[in-house]
Amino acid sequence: MATQNRPLSPHLQVYRLPLTALLSITHRMTGVGLTFGTLLLAWWVTAAAYGQAEYAQVQAFLGSWIGLILLLGFSFALFFHLCNGIRHLFWDFGSYFELHETRRADIFVLIGAAALTAATWVMVL
């Protein structure tokens, strides 16, 4: 029957996403994560305005292992979203849409995000 030969759109359960597509959905996920991360930023800034004791509480939480894991995720999400966001701005100009160019940019984004995260933590710790 002709209806069985119709092309299907990529189905997420059987279609292996190419790296560019994985980075695309990661851009959205990091964006949502960073929005929740702003709670931490707002807490930090507000506590500082309330005073020394409140600020020390935030520092104690961020220095705990759960705080450090959150900050590690926060920093990588931030740098990934920053690097991939710059790639999106190039796309907005209509550049770098060719397959080999997107693949090269994928690598740049991943290495850039990892390097910036590593550099930040080397300076902090």
Add this chain to the structure above:
Amino acid sequence: MTTNTTSLRSALGHARGLGSAKEGTHHWWLQRVTAIALVPLTMWLVASIIALSGFGHEAFVVWFGRPVNATLMILFLGVAFHHAQLGMQVFIEDYVSHHGMRTALNLLVKFACYGLATLSIVSILTIAFGA
């Protein structure tokens, strides 16, 4: 008589250029404007956090007590929360199909973003003015 035979759009619709959503590229454009502004602001904030990371409350107050730092931080907070709210709207509109739920989530995100932005900015101003 010169008529456009390739488009079904009315001349008025074409001149306004807003499309069916009646807002044109406003949302898309603001997302880009805030994104471009956030590139240098984010790098400045990361550098500030690295500089403050080893120190306590006193260092925070001294750093954000300086007018240029307070200005950059307030700009970051305003632009970042605006960008977050714009992005979350796209996310919610793409993945939440229930109409009422979509509207409720959009309202919640917008109120939360502007509430947190205002709270954070007032906090920086409190420090900057030394209250």
